[in-house]
Amino acid sequence: MKSIMALMDEIKEMSRRYPDRRAALLPGLYLAQREYGWLSQEAYEVVSKALNLPPATVKGVATFYAMYKKQPMGRHLIQLCTNVACMIMGAERLVDLLKERYGLEPGGTTKDGRFSLVIMECIGACDRAPAMLVDRDFHSDLKEDNIFEILEQYK
Amino acid sequence: MEKVLLKDIDRPETASVSGYEASGGYQALRKAFELEPKAIIEEVKKSGLRGRGGAGFPTGMKWDFASRDPKFPKYLLCNADEGEPGTFKDRPILEKNPHLLIEGMIISAYALQTERGYIYLRGEYPHAREVLEKAISEAYEAGYLGEDILGKGFRFDLSVHQGAGAYICGEETALIESIEGRRGQPRIKPPFPVNVGAWGMPTVVNNVETLANIPYIVDIGGEAYAGIGSKDCPGPKLFSISCCVERPGVYELPMGTTLKEIIYEHAGGIKDGRQLKAVIPGGISTPVLTPDKIDVPMDFVSLPKVGSMLGSGAVMVFDEGVCLVKVCWRAMKFFEHESCGKCTPCREGTGWMRNILERIEDGFGREGDIELLQDVALSVSGKTFCPLGDGAANVVLSFIRNFPDEFEYHVKNKKCAVGEI
Numbered sequence: 001m002k003s004i005m006a007l008m009d010e011i012k013e014m015s016r017r018y019p020d021r022r023a024a025l026l027p028g029l030y031l032a033q034r035e036y037g038w039l040s041q042e043a044y045e046v047v048s049k050a051l052n053l054p055p056a057t058v059k060g061v062a063t064f065y066a067m068y069k070k071q072p073m074g075r076h077l078i079q080l081c082t083n084v085a086c087m088i089m090g091a092e093r094l095v096d097l098l099k100e101r102y103g104l105e106p107g108g109t110t111k112d113g114r115f116s117l118v119i120m121e122c123i124g125a126c127d128r129a130p131a132m133l134v135d136r137d138f139h140s141d142l143k144e145d146n147i148f149e150i151l152e153q154y155k
Numbered sequence: 156m157e158k159v160l161l162k163d164i165d166r167p168e169t170a171s172v173s174g175y176e177a178s179g180g181y182q183a184l185r186k187a188f189e190l191e192p193k194a195i196i197e198e199v200k201k202s203g204l205r206g207r208g209g210a211g212f213p214t215g216m217k218w219d220f221a222s223r224d225p226k227f228p229k230y231l232l233c234n235a236d237e238g239e240p241g242t243f244k245d246r247p248i249l250e251k252n253p254h255l256l257i258e259g260m261i262i263s264a265y266a267l268q269t270e271r272g273y274i275y276l277r278g279e280y281p282h283a284r285e286v287l288e289k290a291i292s293e294a295y296e297a298g299y300l301g302e303d304i305l306g307k308g309f310r311f312d313l314s315v316h317q318g319a320g321a322y323i324c325g326e327e328t329a330l331i332e333s334i335e336g337r338r339g340q341p342r343i344k345p346p347f348p349v350n351v352g353a354w355g356m357p358t359v360v361n362n363v364e365t366l367a368n369i370p371y372i373v374d375i376g377g378e379a380y381a382g383i384g385s386k387d388c389p390g391p392k393l394f395s396i397s398c399c400v401e402r403p404g405v406y407e408l409p410m411g412t413t414l415k416e417i418i419y420e421h422a423g424g425i426k427d428g429r430q431l432k433a434v435i436p437g438g439i440s441t442p443v444l445t446p447d448k449i450d451v452p453m454d455f456v457s458l459p460k461v462g463s464m465l466g467s468g469a470v471m472v473f474d475e476g477v478c479l480v481k482v483c484w485r486a487m488k489f490f491e492h493e494s495c496g497k498c499t500p501c502r503e504g505t506g507w508m509r510n511i512l513e514r515i516e517d518g519f520g521r522e523g524d525i526e527l528l529q530d531v532a533l534s535v536s537g538k539t540f541c542p543l544g545d546g547a548a549n550v551v552l553s554f555i556r557n558f559p560d561e562f563e564y565h566v567k568n569k570k571c572a573v574g575e576i
Contacts, residue, residue, distance in 0.1 A: 025336030
């Protein structure tokens, strides 16, 4: 990963896009999360120092948003939607299958650290439901017989 | 109707500045620069364009308010936090035709005399972020963004601000809080963002689709635009259709196309020849309709007459095999998760409603539960800072009002009449 100084510089640089330094907090948290893999205590401290904000402010904001990782995650993050359209098209069955095959529970990580699963609230793919994001890749029209084919590409 | 918003959407080159220019892109910007900023606001007023995010507020009026405020700088924010379940209409623009949005924003910025814009993009669209950032950088290189745009002495800077998975940030004051680096909790209005918005300055927040209409309005003129679709809220409209239809997807149709035509002609009718049971016309927060109401024109004026709203134009179609108690429960689980926690009625009420719906769905419903649900919903509706609480209450009240038998059957027989889902 980058050195702490380099990361702080990147966050400070980001704040130049805004009229106020604090506005770089959300992008800053993303940058720190990219480097640390999750928002560890050290990640919070780096953001806090870079933007000169109290650590409690940084943590208070981060915990409001679902996409910041407050705990270490597996190598690959599965973000599966189970909202109404995906539910109707069979997403709940997929959640069960992930449990059966990998022992993976919503909010949990597999024992080998390969996958983490987060249940999503609509990822805007209702016409191709059920859908999921694996890391930054989008996969749709999921079925019992294609979900593992897709997931097996992520080692 | 010729496609405006989805024009050349399936040509991959549309996403590039040269591809967009080749199909007439950035010509409206050149035309706009020949006009006075105020004249553009007048054209938008004349066009009758109403905000496509859900509230349907007249765009020209919003611009006029911000423009009349003497404070500078002003800010232009694009609301690309498309999070209403069932909604995916802005996605094709964001992922396949980013320059249409960028051109719309530059023209809007010129009309409003603002030098800074941000696209608040939902975190769940990582691909759109890549596309937009590439398009923005191309637009800078081509001289459409930055200092002295097209040599006209006008400056506008634009960047993407990525959200982080909070539905509430689609509400404009929560969006502003979020862009300022705070928890996305709505502010009380007034003051309205047009006067006191981002960093305390006059701020216009417009939806992606709203801004994407601007180049076309400048191109053909407000009067001609006002002749498209419904008289009271004209223009082309994107509808996203999902669930039990043959051809789900995004359709661009004139505002006021009937719900029936959208479902049966464009989306190919109900999947596998089944019977229609219920439709949510404008995203999960809008009241559900029974099949006898689908002759309604899809616009901001007609839907309230049959007890619903246009919302984001997200049509969710449920056939006879769908358990509406379960849909209602899942929707409430969503609202409970997304309530920002600021107002007590919403924070507590969504949890209570989800809890009661869950026990009904699980076969543990009690006598009086339906009345209790309605009572809780009425204690939330109209009693919150922002419309999230109203949306949650709408779901419960409209589902029970339109499908009382289904709820009663669940409570009485401890099971569902239609099956698993």
